[in-house]
Amino acid sequence: MGGMRIIYLAGIDNSGAGHWQNHWYWKLNGLWVDHRDWAQPRAGEWLEDLDRTLALDQGPKVIVAHSMGCLLLSEWAKRHEDRSIRGAFLVGVPSAESPSYPKQAVGFSSPFECRFPFPTALVASRNDPYAPSCYSRALAEHWGSLYHDVGEKGHINLQSGLGSWDGGFQHFRAFVQSIERFSKWDTDKSLKSGDEARPVRVNGSGKIGSGMPEQC
Numbered sequence: 001m002g003g004m005r006i007i008y009l010a011g012i013d014n015s016g017a018g019h020w021q022n023h024w025y026w027k028l029n030g031l032w033v034d035h036r037d038w039a040q041p042r043a044g045e046w047l048e049d050l051d052r053t054l055a056l057d058q059g060p061k062v063i064v065a066h067s068m069g070c071l072l073l074s075e076w077a078k079r080h081e082d083r084s085i086r087g088a089f090l091v092g093v094p095s096a097e098s099p100s101y102p103k104q105a106v107g108f109s110s111p112f113e114c115r116f117p118f119p120t121a122l123v124a125s126r127n128d129p130y131a132p133s134c135y136s137r138a139l140a141e142h143w144g145s146l147y148h149d150v151g152e153k154g155h156i157n158l159q160s161g162l163g164s165w166d167g168g169f170q171h172f173r174a175f176v177q178s179i180e181r182f183s184k185w186d187t188d189k190s191l192k193s194g195d196e197a198r199p200v201r202v203n204g205s206g207k208i209g210s211g212m213p214e215q216c
Contacts (some may be wrong), residue, residue: 001101001124001212002057003060004059004060004061004062004086004176004179005030005031005057005059005060005062006024006025006028006029006030006031006061006062006063006064007030007031007033007053007054007062007063007064008030008031008032008033008064008065008069008142009025009033009050009063009064009065009066009069009070009072009073009086009094010032010066010067010068010069011067011069011070011157012034012038012039012041012068012105013038013039013068013069014038015066015157015158016022018158019066019157019158019165020156020162020168020169021064021141021169023163023164024169026155027164027191027216030064031057032053033049033050033053033069033072034049034053035049036049038106038108040104041068041072041083041102041104041106041108042106042107043072043075043106043107043108044107046072047075047076047079047199050072050073050076051076054082054085056123057084059084060082060084060086061082061084061085061086062085062086062087062088062089062176062179063085063087063089063090064088064089064091064172065088065089065090065091065199066091066092066156066157067091067093067094067155067157068091068094068102068105068108070090070091070092070094071093071094071096071105071111071149072108073088073090073111074113074114074116074126074143075107075108075112075114076209077115077116077117078113078114081117081134085118086118086179087118087119087120087121087176087179088116088119088120088121089117089120089121089123089171089172089175089176090120090121090122090123090126090145091122091123091156091168092123092124092128092130092131092155092156092157093111093122093124093131093136093139094130094131095102095130095131095132095135096108096110098129098130098131098132098135100129100130101130111139112139113141114143115142115143116143119146119175119178119179120143120144120145121140121145121146121147121148121171121172121175122136122140122143122145122146122148123150123155123156123168123171124136124137124140124147124148124149124150125150125151125152125153125155125156126149126151126152126155126159127153127154128154128155128156129154129155130155133149146175146178146208148171148178155178157166180200
């Protein structure tokens with residue numbers, strides 16, 4: 001899309017047939033980061049998988065991450081830098097302090113410990129069992145992300161019944177267009193994209209270095 005290679009980071013148990021991420025992959029192609037063990041995420045092993053995939057293409061890239069894939073990217077960004085990554089579209093970023101957080105996931109630290117060196121958009125659902133809205137808003141503010149509240153769509157996964165998730169794709173397309181349009185990300189601008197919601201800059205407060213904002 002727009003001359004940028006899309007890198008897909010799926011969450012625990014992968015994003016199989018019927019998942020919006022899988023739909024987008026077959027529509028737009030790109031590179032899918034694969035893991036030996038999708039059921040038992042280990043940060044060290046998953047980071048190596050991401051490194052190998054990024055090395056396959058030296059051209060400009062945009063990340064599309066869901067759930068644990070978002071935590072993988074934040075973990076990677078704390079230790080690496082790749083100027084070919086032009087932006088990241090992050091959907092359903094989970095909180096490690098959520099009661100539903102998978103205990104088998106090992107080595108993923110709080111995303112509040114990360115600052116991305118590239119533009120990001122964070123997409124959140126109001127009834128995500130892995131991420132309270134206050135957490136998602138505070139994380140978007142911490143990262144300086146464009147924030148999309150898409151209403152009540154659960155974890156924005158296969159169980160949400162979104163199919164190809166056209167509304168989300170409109171947000172993604174607008175995000176990619178914004179990266180192409182501006183050489184420097186301007187957090188004071190917002191872009192119209194789709195009918196679900198309008199992206200806003202959030203004003204919540206979160207404790208840097210904590211997995212859960214104080215007001216949650």
